[in-house]
Amino acid sequence: MARTDYQSSLEELRDDVLYMSELVAERLRTGLDALERKDERLAQEVIEGDDEINQMYLELEGECVDLIALQQPVASDLRFIAASFKIITDLERIGDLAVNLGGYTLDAERDLFPDVDMQRIGMTTLDMLEDAMNAYANEDVDACYAVADRDDEVDAMCEAASELVVRDLIESDHLGDEIGDDAEVESLMQDVSRLLLTIRDLERVGDHAVNIAARTLYMAENDDELLY
Template sequence: MPRENYQERLDELREDVVAMGETVCDRLDDAIEAAVTGDDELAQSVIETDHEVNETYLALEDECTELLALQQPVAGDLRLVTASFKIITDLERVADLATNVAAYGGPEGGVHDAVDVRDLGDGAREMVVDAVDAYAARDPDACREIAASDDAFDERCREASEAVVRELLKADRARDAARDGPAPTDGEALEASLDEVSQALLAVRDLERVADHAVNIAARTLYMVENDDELIY
């Protein structure tokens, strides 16, 4: 393969990874909207089109494998290909998590309102967008900022999970009061089924995992740019 064509393929690989990231972020947007509003049609669209992301992932995986096998890149080129291979894996998993999040709203309404899915979802999505932008711009400082922001996001997820548990306890107390005497006037407002609580906790867990994949992307990008593995281990 002529050297010019080889360099073009590396450039195209980087562009294709960024395009995949943009597609995945769009799917995550739709998933968050479906979870918040309970839009079953939108949720089904996210779920049913996941195969498109999988096909993109497989095509880029093949491209990375071929570049490694036929070109045997070294130094910076090798780090670009191997980092891209890892990053598309993280993006594919973000898309899988988006299908989960989309399904949590259900046809009867959105995720339990003890969880601000919009706020958490937007936060996780922003981390993925920033990570893909850092990859595109080869920005090591942005990579470190993304990793540093993860602790704060984890804390937000912890607080959200605790809020769900508190709502469950309130509902249990309301049911106990109803058995012992007249139900409190706000008993229905506090009622939360086990399924609703479970879905809310799963939504929080999956959004936290989305943020974790954003950190993984940032870590691989930092390694690609500076040969620095400080965020990987």
């Protein structure tokens, strides 16, 4: 492969990773909308779209492997290819978490704990993802650190939301109204469990965004400070 073709392949890989991130971000946004509106059509759209993300992941994985195997890239290019490979793995997993949101939307039977601002948590993690991918696109070191710093904010929001759910469940009449009906109590607890899983999954989206920022920092500066 000529040098110009090789450089074009590297740029094509970057563009493809960015395109995948746009698709994943859109799936996550749709999953959040489905959850807020309790919209089964949107939920099904997210679930059915997972195959497209999985296929894209496999194709980009192949691009990364071919570039390494066939071109024997120098150190900086190798870091870029390796970082891109790790980033598409994080993107694929965020896609899976978006699918979970669709599943929770379809399975939920009641609207519990309206004080839990799931959209605020979700949009914060979506912002982190988009900021991390902008950092990747521009090799922006400062943006990598900014994404990592926001993770504490997301963790705090998720912890507060989980504590609110548990406290309100104990202190409110949710269970008291259902005493004597085992089926209703079981249904209620399943909904509570789904809500806690939703909080956990959104926290994981933030974690994956930090992973992307960490890989980008390593790619740009050969700096593993954010890797863990």
